[in-house]
Amino acid sequence: MVFVYLIRYANKVAEINHGSVIAIENDGERLKSTFFSLMACLLGFKQGCRPLLFVNKTQLLGKYGRILLRSTSKDYNEDLFHIAFAIVDNETDENWTWFLVTLGETLHGQDDYDKIITFILDWSKGLVNTVPKVFPSLLHGYYLGHLEANFMKTNPGLRKALKKQWWAVVIKTMCIYTSKEFDDACLNMNMLAERHELSNKWDIYIFPDIHKKVEHIIKKSRFLKVDRSNVERNEVVDDHNSVVSLLIRNCSCRRWEVYGLPYNHACAVIMQTDTNVHYYIDDYFTVE
Numbered sequence: 001m002v003f004v005y006l007i008r009y010a011n012k013v014a015e016i017n018h019g020s021v022i023a024i025e026n027d028g029e030r031l032k033s034t035f036f037s038l039m040a041c042l043l044g045f046k047q048g049c050r051p052l053l054f055v056n057k058t059q060l061l062g063k064y065g066r067i068l069l070r071s072t073s074k075d076y077n078e079d080l081f082h083i084a085f086a087i088v089d090n091e092t093d094e095n096w097t098w099f100l101v102t103l104g105e106t107l108h109g110q111d112d113y114d115k116i117i118t119f120i121l122d123w124s125k126g127l128v129n130t131v132p133k134v135f136p137s138l139l140h141g142y143y144l145g146h147l148e149a150n151f152m153k154t155n156p157g158l159r160k161a162l163k164k165q166w167w168a169v170v171i172k173t174m175c176i177y178t179s180k181e182f183d184d185a186c187l188n189m190n191m192l193a194e195r196h197e198l199s200n201k202w203d204i205y206i207f208p209d210i211h212k213k214v215e216h217i218i219k220k221s222r223f224l225k226v227d228r229s230n231v232e233r234n235e236v237v238d239d240h241n242s243v244v245s246l247l248i249r250n251c252s253c254r255r256w257e258v259y260g261l262p263y264n265h266a267c268a269v270i271m272q273t274d275t276n277v278h279y280y281i282d283d284y285f286t287v288e
Helices: 002-016 039-048 093-108 125-134 144-154 158-176 179-199 208-221 255-259 264-272
Strands: 021-026 031-037 052-059 067-074 080-088 118-121 234-237 242-245
Touching (some): 002 021, 002 031, 039 080, 039 093, 067 093, 080 093, 093 125
Parallel strands (some): 052 118
Antiparallel strands (some): 021 031, 052 067, 067 080
16 A cells, blocks of 8 residues: 555656656565655756765664665755655665666756766765766765764774863963064954955855855964965965965865865965955855
8 A cells, every 4th residue: 555655656746846756666566665856856956056965874763664865965055955865675785776876867867967976975885885886987085074983983082182182282382472473463463354344345145154154264364374475376374384376276285175165274365465255265155
């Protein structure tokens, strides 16, 4: 009876939401797997999300005890956006392959969507085995969040020990500054504050959450010293000196390339040139 209801639901979705992708597989007697991706979700991903796909799974509790496979992305405001999901009988390499193949055909089969997608996966063995087979041309790397979590889990006392050392370094650094350096920092801070007030008059065309994040980055960058200012090479002095190039939008700390936002070092250089920081934000975060 449940299988009959599912078929009716799938037909109704296809009728009222044209372009949706629905796949149902059974072995003749019982439901094996289902895949749903609504057209609204597909359009939202292609037109309003970064080319990122988070793929993971979770156990469904209840009478049938199935596995939910799902794929989400992030919109330009850094919010999660659902794209597709599947319900399968077990977490196997075969089911993961079926889900990923169907997902790939769904995203690339309807039009000329050809953006390179970055997959961010959980620590599922099935995903580790199947993604390189289904998408062999994609580059594969490790997710830093998982590496950090596993490292801390293996070394449970390390976080507490490091926290004590970090505070010792911070306090030691605070005691080094002389009164003259403090006065110079205040002078630079006042100058940058005036420039910041001027920049507030510019129109905002990035998403609200990203705007807040950028404003926070700008505040942190005010205390950094820029040794040289030109578009080709700028050295920013902090605990680890970094080299910034506004011309190619690159910083040696690599955060600009990874996140698409000019972080502390880059912002310090940009503000020295009296340029709006928003001009250096990746197009993914703008409303245009």
